[in-house]
Amino acid sequence: MSSRTLPLLFINLGGEMLYILDQRLRAQNIPADKAKKVMNDIITTMFNKKFLEELFKPQELYSKKALRTVFDRLAHASIMRLNQASMDKMYTPLSSGDFQLIRQTLLIFFQDMHIRVSIFLKDKVQNSNGRFVLPTSGPVPHGTQVPGLIRMFGCTGEETSRVQFSNGGNYTSAVREGSFELFGDRVTKLGTNMYSVSRPVETHMSGTSKNSAQHTKVNTAPNPLAKEELNLLAKLMGGLEVQKPGNTDSGFRVNLFATDEEEEEALISRPDELSYGVIKIQATKDQQANAELAKIMGEFTESGDQSPSASSKGDDLLAMMDGL
Amino acid sequence: MYHKEKSIQIKNSASALYNNLGVLRIAPRRLTYFTVVHANVVNMVSASWDGLNYSHRQLQSKEPNVATSTSLIMQAAFCVLPSRDLLVVTSQKGIQMYESDGSIMVYWHALDTPETPTAQAVFARGISAVWENYICVGVSSGAILVFDVPSKGSNITLSEVLEEHKESITDMASECSGSQECIADLVSADDGGNLCVWKSGEEFQLLNKIPGFDMSCSSVKLWKGTVVAGYGTGQIRLYEAVTGILHAEVNAHARWIYSLDIAPFSGLLLTAAEDSLVRVWHLTMTPETNSVEIAHLHNECVTDTQICGARFCDSDGYAFAVTGYDLSEIIRYTQT
Numbered sequence: 001m002s003s004r005t006l007p008l009l010f011i012n013l014g015g016e017m018l019y020i021l022d023q024r025l026r027a028q029n030i031p032a033d034k035a036k037k038v039m040n041d042i043i044t045t046m047f048n049k050k051f052l053e054e055l056f057k058p059q060e061l062y063s064k065k066a067l068r069t070v071f072d073r074l075a076h077a078s079i080m081r082l083n084q085a086s087m088d089k090m091y092t093p094l095s096s097g098d099f100q101l102i103r104q105t106l107l108i109f110f111q112d113m114h115i116r117v118s119i120f121l122k123d124k125v126q127n128s129n130g131r132f133v134l135p136t137s138g139p140v141p142h143g144t145q146v147p148g149l150i151r152m153f154g155c156t157g158e159e160t161s162r163v164q165f166s167n168g169g170n171y172t173s174a175v176r177e178g179s180f181e182l183f184g185d186r187v188t189k190l191g192t193n194m195y196s197v198s199r200p201v202e203t204h205m206s207g208t209s210k211n212s213a214q215h216t217k218v219n220t221a222p223n224p225l226a227k228e229e230l231n232l233l234a235k236l237m238g239g240l241e242v243q244k245p246g247n248t249d250s251g252f253r254v255n256l257f258a259t260d261e262e263e264e265e266a267l268i269s270r271p272d273e274l275s276y277g278v279i280k281i282q283a284t285k286d287q288q289a290n291a292e293l294a295k296i297m298g299e300f301t302e303s304g305d306q307s308p309s310a311s312s313k314g315d316d317l318l319a320m321m322d323g324l
Numbered sequence: 325m326y327h328k329e330k331s332i333q334i335k336n337s338a339s340a341l342y343n344n345l346g347v348l349r350i351a352p353r354r355l356t357y358f359t360v361v362h363a364n365v366v367n368m369v370s371a372s373w374d375g376l377n378y379s380h381r382q383l384q385s386k387e388p389n390v391a392t393s394t395s396l397i398m399q400a401a402f403c404v405l406p407s408r409d410l411l412v413v414t415s416q417k418g419i420q421m422y423e424s425d426g427s428i429m430v431y432w433h434a435l436d437t438p439e440t441p442t443a444q445a446v447f448a449r450g451i452s453a454v455w456e457n458y459i460c461v462g463v464s465s466g467a468i469l470v471f472d473v474p475s476k477g478s479n480i481t482l483s484e485v486l487e488e489h490k491e492s493i494t495d496m497a498s499e500c501s502g503s504q505e506c507i508a509d510l511v512s513a514d515d516g517g518n519l520c521v522w523k524s525g526e527e528f529q530l531l532n533k534i535p536g537f538d539m540s541c542s543s544v545k546l547w548k549g550t551v552v553a554g555y556g557t558g559q560i561r562l563y564e565a566v567t568g569i570l571h572a573e574v575n576a577h578a579r580w581i582y583s584l585d586i587a588p589f590s591g592l593l594l595t596a597a598e599d600s601l602v603r604v605w606h607l608t609m610t611p612e613t614n615s616v617e618i619a620h621l622h623n624e625c626v627t628d629t630q631i632c633g634a635r636f637c638d639s640d641g642y643a644f645a646v647t648g649y650d651l652s653e654i655i656r657y658t659q660t
Contacts, residue, residue, distance in 0.1 A: 003441035060441055140578045150619075152617060153572065155614060168601060
């Protein structure tokens with residue numbers, strides 16, 4: 001499938017995460033300077049030059065779990081310095097077929113997830129069974145004609161007849177094409193902030209949002225791609241510089257639920273399969289640890305054992321983690 | 325004109341891929357095989373005509389190297405040759421050919437896949453049986469691999485590589501398999517909307533090239549010398565294969581067309597798109613005036629579903645079946 005899917009997926013999901021964080025920071029009345037710092041830190045980490053270079057390399061899409069781990073790290077990252085990343089270098093002009101392939105790859109990634117999102121349910125964009133609404137009305141996409149016309153031609157190319165048929169919907173002509181400039185009217189609402197419109201406060205959801213986690217089918221089978229995914233994570237996170245929060249006063253907790261009670265309930269009812277064990281890998285430059293490891297490695301070769309062949313991917317990962 | 329029948333449940337949901345439904349009718353045993361692709365698996369169902377027996381089987385994509393990456397399947401299709409029927413499965417890594425019931429893999433052809441992923445994706449897509457003994461498979465580079473298939477056994481060989489398309493092959497179709505003589509017996513389509521018309525033989529001959537409009541042609545069929553092509557714009561075009569003359573142009577769908585099928589005995593045409601609609605049309609040939617006409621007959625809306633596969637279940641078009649993205653069933657319709 002397409003090897004150019006990951007940047008789109010990451011930037012779209014990252015963008016949505018930013019909208020949500022921004023909305024929650026406002027809703028919880030976090031002081032403006034702290035909120036600004038959080039947003040700044042995350043945005044600059046997302047667009048860190050080294051990180052983007054890794055992201056934009058042609059590569060396969062890995063699992064939802066691997067991507068989630070990257071976002072977890074991102075959400076806990078903090079500011080390094082403002083880097084201007086040049087994103088236009090990577091995307092050579094894509095044909096309609098290339099876009100459709102990227103889209104098909106993304107659709108495979110999201111297949112079988114029927115998580116209900118309350119804002120989508122309210123806007124009637126998603127049904128209660130989790131499926132998204134596909135209206136048979138509204139404007140057709142740019143480049144498409146409203147269905148309904150059959151034109152037939154003779155051998156010399158002249159039009160011999162026109163017949164209309166009923167298209168079973170209520171379509172209108174395409175709207176103008178959106179702008180691809182740095183600044184311009186995009187025409188579409190996709191990618192804009194759903195939370196910028198003020199919404200009535202949720203009092204009690206009818207059980208749909210609480211049940212949503214239970215309907216997630218998570219694959220808990222051992223993943224044969226685990227090593228590959230760890231390699232990817234190591235490469236991506238190698239570009240993510242993380243500072244340990246030095247001053248506990250400057251940190252604060254953000255609640256993504258409407259109330260603390262809801263957060264507590266969600267934690268209690270969290271299905272086991274959504275949790276995953278965390279293996280802490282010591283990746284900091286620790287002189288003493290490195291010296292220890294070097295000594296141990298030396299002991300192996302001295303005893304005459306074959307040094308592990310460099311072609312094993314697991315060794316690549318360990319070597320890389322040591323070098324960080 | 326058609327009414328909905330009982331759906332067939334499948335083991336997992338259909339992926340959003342062009343032409344994602346294979347159908348093979350086995351009249352002597354009164355059953356029909358269906359295939360639906362889900363990521364790296366082909367779901368096969370064998371359904372008895374009395375509706376009482378369903379048996380399931382899953383085929384995995386073959387990966388020559390253990391656990392380096394999953395190989396996603398692009399398409400699975402039945403190839404009907406005079407001497408035998410085969411099930412062909414194309415993926416990112418290569419081409420697998422099975423006996424039609426999916427029981428034994430009789431042939432594997434590996435694609436040249438690079439060590440590290442490149443910007444240009446690598447995969448095989450576009451499958452067609454041609455004439456008496458060929459199976460043609462398209463590749464992302466635009467090449468078409470022609471395999472010579474003996475009447476039995478696994479001594480299948482790569483006979484020729486046709487290099488005419490510059491963009492990824494999307495779909496291929498043929499007519500006159502084994503019986504009548506046709507001038508053109510194969511058409512291939514690509515991501516740029518370009519169509520190539522071929523005559524099969526020891527060396528395949530390019531008869532005509534019909535240029536596209538930079539819009540992917542996702543599905544193509546060949547019937548009585550007419551190419552029927554469906555595009556990402558939702559348009560269908562009918563061309564005379566050998567001359568390239570445009571006979572008809574239809575603004576058929578509001579979204580990307582994903583599947584086309586023709587019932588050869590009746591001239592019924594089935595089209596399906598991401599707009600959730602399946603439409604049935606009728607094609608008529610008038611040899612005296614050398615014209616082809618298309619008339620709209622019927623619509624079926626599969627609510628909130630991006631349709632990815634639609635096929636007639638018989639040569640008259642009495643029944644058809646439909647698959648949709650993320651749907652774990654094969655929906656069926658029969659004429660009233």
